[in-house]
Amino acid sequence: MRHSYPEVLATDIVATEQLDMALDAEAMSLDDHSVRAFYGQNCFHHFPHPDRFFTELERTLKIGGGTILIEPFHGPFAAFLYKRLFKSEGFDMHFPSWETPSSGPMNGANQALSYIIFVRDRQAFESKYPGLEIVHQEICGNYLRYLVCGGLNFRQLLPDALIPVLKVVEKLLYPLRRVLALHHIVVIRRTS
Template sequence: MDVDGIERLELHAKVLGRKRMLREVFVEFHHVLRRLAERYFTVGGLEVELGAGVSPMRNSYPQVLATDIVCTDQLDMALDAEAMSLDDQSVRAFFCQNCFHHFPHPERFFTELERTLKIGGGAILIEPFHGPFAAFLYKRLFKSEGFDMHYPSWETPSTGPMNGANQALSYIVFVRDRQAFERKYPGLEIVHQEIGGNYLRYLISGGLNFRQLLPDALIPALKVIEKLLHPLRRVLALHHIVVLRRAS
């Protein structure tokens, strides 16, 4: 199938409907996004999810506007994250689940954040982590995406929304090149970073593209194992969360 076509969303919706384990993981992501927004963003305004896909945050929080690069029945509108049709200083929060690394020109996205965010508002990104297991796995997982922590540029030679992305982009921008980011965008503060803890269930669920490895009946046991493995999350985790806030 064409991973850049609308068929991807239709098939992913069918896959998600069959996977309770994965649905629960996505709902946990929604709650993490909400918790961090309430903690770090101090203003009112629009709440917008970019790249909402088949598990939009509005399923858990109906006030969140669901957008993607294409518009389907599940999404409110199509929106280009690098040239958004939103008013200046109109947005309280942007939520991004595994979509930032698909932006071919991240600097345009940051410029749009500076334009559209209210002071005290911000963006929360859930992205591939850069720990040892994540780096090993992501390099081998998808033919259409890479994971290159040493790539010299923030921009990647994407040929479509899902093709050519560098899954290590959040590491490159917010960890490796953090000083450059802070110098270029002094109005955007990195106020928080944390590591996701539901990586075991995400991996075993197979995500949206692979076969589930264990039955849903084992979900409670997997949650216990995740808690026991918490001290090893920097080694084993698959996602991390970055919170940006507009300061000026």
């Protein structure tokens, strides 16, 4: 992003002040109504106080601006895998609170947070934040490629030359996407 669009502020957005170079998503040092769009990949579930993040979205986003989040999905395969893959992060779809106890920048996260807020507790979200609207949710169909490439933390398992084959297999498995998907996209727009 930094290289393709130099006018875009590209940084690690976290919910902790432990990283000096990061933009704290729960207390952004940005002007009111100054941002057109935020994009976050695998970061939202690390925010220990998501209410603070939503308050910051209402404050910093221009009307009509939005946020695109790519987060762990809540299907059967994702729930099975995420509970076992990352020892420092949980996956608890039944956690009673939106807030997750955090013990550092990558610890204490609940990878089911996007499910909890945007699916299970959607009415509560809409009631608390009437100026923010969930305008789109979509399941990502790249689960095989994500696993084979190693995701963000592991080594690549197959050469890049096999990506076209994996895309074909993913298209054939499309009817099973709600079972096999590992990520989903949530788009939120500031309406007022």
